[in-house]
Amino acid sequence: MQVVELVDKYDGECVTANDKVGFIQDTKTDKACTRTITVPKPMKGPIQVYYQLENFYQNHRRYVKSRSDKQLRSKEFSSVVKTCDPEAISEGGAPIVPCGLIAWSLFNDTFTFSVNKKTVQVNKKNIAWSSDRTIKFGSDVFPENFQKGGLIGGGQLNEKLPLSEQEDLIVWMRTAALPTFRKLYGRIETDIMASDEISVVIQNNYNTYSFGGTKALVLSTTSWIGGKNNFIGFAYVAIGTISLLIALAFVGLNMVKPRTLGDPCYLSWNKENPDYVQ
Incomplete structure (x- = not known):
């Protein structure tokens, strides 16, 4: 089966100001952006939805080390944050859960889809490795003091859900080896026909402009050996x-x-x- 892949770079199109860094850092500005994609070939579900980042070095030594695997596994080790600098302790002196730069920089752009003006749901269940959900991230570990400082790095977490159920975080914390990478955002379970128009409302929140990075939305089908590579x-x-x-x-x-x-x-x-x- 032929793999169909659609890539839409939206970081330059979803900014309405010359000062891109100032635009993305302004918390009062509505950053919603609508993109339209015409499907050239039939896409059989499930369709994988990825976000792609370029010039983002998740393999940087200091970045990779800035996490606490013990803290992620069990609430018993919530105070084990010595490897998480500079995001280890909150302004009040309590440990940050999850701590470290990787969690702090969590990707937080969101995508809402409609096909031919009909809303399409994105399934965000089981997007992370099952071994990560059951072994690396504890069901008794809940976010505490996360993104509560003066400088917000990325996405927020639901304080009522354990880390083992917060799959966006789990996917993000499996760090990439190369500066250009894709991570799974979710799946569209329905088929999309050729010439259909996909409308995507993007909340352009993630700051890649400070370091000259780019962002793209990727829709891809898969074959028995995976996606396009x-x-x-x-x-x-x-x-x-x-x-x-x-x-x-x-x-x-x-x-x-x-x-x-x-x-x-x-x-x-x-x-x-x-x-x-x-």
């Missing part, structure tokens, strides 16, 4: 090309300076070999 194809071509060049180099070396196969003078027990040492 150009990296694997490029990797196969690159490794195949390198292997071919190495093979040609060895062939050339053998033609220029051949070595007789099975020459016994190279064996250590051949005492006639002048290099042999008793």
Whole structure:
């Protein structure tokens, strides 16, 4: 089955001011933005909804270390925050749960979809790995003092839900290895036909403008081997090309300076070999 993928970069289109950083930091400005996407080919559900960020280094050493896995697993370790600087302790001196820069920078743009002017729901259940939900994030750990300081980093959390049920956070905290990455936002369970118009109301809240990052909305179908992945194809071509060049180099070396196969003078027990040492 052919994978159909739609990518819409909206960070530049959803800003109504020249000062993009000032616009995104203004809490009084309505940041709603409507985008229209025409579907070129039929898309069979479930359709994966991703957000894509570029120039965001989740693999930065300080960023990756700024979390407390013990705190995420159990309320017994809620005060274990020594690895979470600078988002470890609230202004009142109490520990922040979840602490650290990764949780603090949680992505908080939202997307509302309609197809041909009919509202379409996005299923946000089971978007995180089941092992993360059941093992890494505790069902007895609830947010405390989160995003309560003077500088707000990203999304808010529901203080009435345990971390094991807050899947947007769980998905976000599985850090990406590359500066351009996608994370699953949800799934549209219905089919979308060719030439249908998808209208997306975007709440453009997340500040990528301060560091020159970009944001995109991605809709993609999947096949039995997953979604579209150009990296694997490029990797196969690159490794195949390198292997071919190495093979040609060895062939050339053998033609220029051949070595007789099975020459016994190279064996250590051949005492006639002048290099042999008793």
